[in-house]
Amino acid sequence: xxxxxxATYDNYxxxxxxxxxxTENDIKCQLKDENIITMDPLLNAAVGGIKLxxxxxxxxxxxxxxxxxxxxxxxTIPCPNCKRDTxxxxxxxxxxxxxxxxxxxxxxxxxxxxxxxxxxxxxx
Numbered sequence: 001x002x003x004x005x006x007a008t009y010d011n012y013x014x015x016x017x018x019x020x021x022x023t024e025n026d027i028k029c030q031l032k033d034e035n036i037i038t039m040d041p042l043l044n045a046a047v048g049g050i051k052l053x054x055x056x057x058x059x060x061x062x063x064x065x066x067x068x069x070x071x072x073x074x075x076t077i078p079c080p081n082c083k084r085d086t087x088x089x090x091x092x093x094x095x096x097x098x099x100x101x102x103x104x105x106x107x108x109x110x111x112x113x114x115x116x117x118x119x120x121x122x123x124x
Contacts, residue, residue, distance in 0.1 A: 003030065003053035006062050012038045015050040021069055022054060027062050029054045045110035092116050 009015040015031055022029040032051040037044050054062045074087045095113040096102050102112040 001028070002056045004056045004059050005032075005051045005053050006059060007052040007066065008049040009052070010037070010041075010044050010049050012050060015052060018052055018066065021065065022052075022062055025061075025065055027054055027058045027065070029058075029062070045108075048110055089117050092118075 007015075007018060009018070012031075012034055015034060019029055019031055030053050032053055033047045034050045036047050037050050070089065074089070075085050077087055078085050079087055093113065093115050094105065096105065105112050105114055
């Protein structure tokens with residue numbers, strides 16, 4: 001069986017919740033580096049976080065399942081400004097092409113490219 005990484009987490013709670021979602025939907029998965037991060041959270045940047053791995057054949061289905069679960073969760077949270085339930089996630093990938101940008105990311109975050117998600121809140 002070949003496994004492929006689909007997500008990285010900085011805490012074991014969210015990693016195990018997502019793993020439970022995968023196993024409920026008959027997707028074989030495993031967590032890598034969970035024990036290291038749980039025992040010493042300061043090693044998160046050095047190790048690269050807790051990695052969720054799924055079988056290659058289930059990769060697309062697992063990504064779709066995670067996206068669906070995230071969208072369903074966002075529907076339950078009203079916007080603090082306008083009270084509508086139409087929150088969206090803003091995703092940002094920082095993948096520098098030059099040596100110095102990659103070095104900065106490697107030193108600060110433990111990897112050459114970074115990925116972040118946030119909920120943008122706009123005041124009306």
